[in-house]
Amino acid sequence: MASIPTLPSASLLTRPSGGRRLVLGSTSIYRRELLQRLRLPFDVAAPDVDETPQHGESPETLARRLGLAKARAVARLHPDAIVIGSDQVADLDGEPLGKPGDHARAVQQLRRMRGRTVIFQTAVSVVCAASAFEASDLASVKVRFRDLSDDEIEHYLQAEKPYDCAGSAKSEGLGISLLDAIDNDDPTALIGLPLIRTCRLLRAAGLVI
Template identity: 75%
Template sequence: MPEPLTESSRNQRPLVLGSTSPYRRELLARLGLPFGTAAPQVDETPLPGEAPRQLALRLALAKAREVAAREPGAVVIGSDQVADLDGQPLGKPGSHERATAQLRRMRGHAVTFHTAVAVVCRETGFEQVELAEVHVRFRNLSDAEIERYLRAEQPYDCAGSAKSEGLGISLLEAIDSDDPTALIGLPLIRTCRLLRAAGLTLP
């Protein structure tokens, strides 16, 4: 839950997270700022030939812009994550069968998770977007390990089926990133930098 208003936050613009993701909501709550949430109405279909990192950047900015158009006085955060296996984007699987196929493709391989965050305020004209990359190496998973993981975690709303904040950490050999929460869905170091640039006070 967002923290109650403090004296320093009363004079700040409203903050809106342009996402219904419970993972991003929990991460943003760590900053102790009051915020609302709104579901962005954005088509997430990749463009022909669009690289995974460009897809993440485009969608994060599109989500922030769409919500900011409805909340022009607010500072709006948009974020998107795309898993990248050899240049091919892997999105949210949405089903057990697709999650199984994703994890079979990724086992024994290095995967880059591109997590973009955008901050937009229509009234001030502020608009910036940044990208955090997380390099992950998956263990050479057996079919039985994949099945047990999916039955236990059901990560069908996570890009690449890897819910690293839960049991998904057991699938991995290594994680390399300069923004640790990026793999969960919101790179907080970059988010803080953008929020300060937009005029909010942190901490």
């Protein structure tokens, strides 16, 4: 994963249209690149959040809980800012699949998902402590994987090494070749941040987009 710049002091933070500072509470390079599409000045802060699933927690509940927890964690440190938090969990028959972290786990995930439909639950939350604003939304993306051979899985993983991606595939890259279909109403949700929903929440928080 690419390194993320540390958050500068409050006096140096930029202010988007609407008056308040905007902070992305995430270490994901993918979310940072997506948020840049909105052409709003923003800064990045790493949320200190334990991402361990709770016992019996569904993928949807886990994604919602972590997205909100990340936004709240950063908002406590920067109460005057509008903070975005997000989380994505792959849902295979109700079982949460997170980031594989290494090659062996990625192989296992893709073998389990081949020929199956996986729901990628992507939650986004916007929090501003100063204005007592807090709102969340969720995009559920249905992804049908092809019946992949072991050779196809190995070729893909060696080419793209998506070990920091939930579900072990990057749909915005070569990972699209692993799929039969994608069904969703927020095109960037599968990459990691549902921008349609994010814009809606930011407007509700007072930003002009």
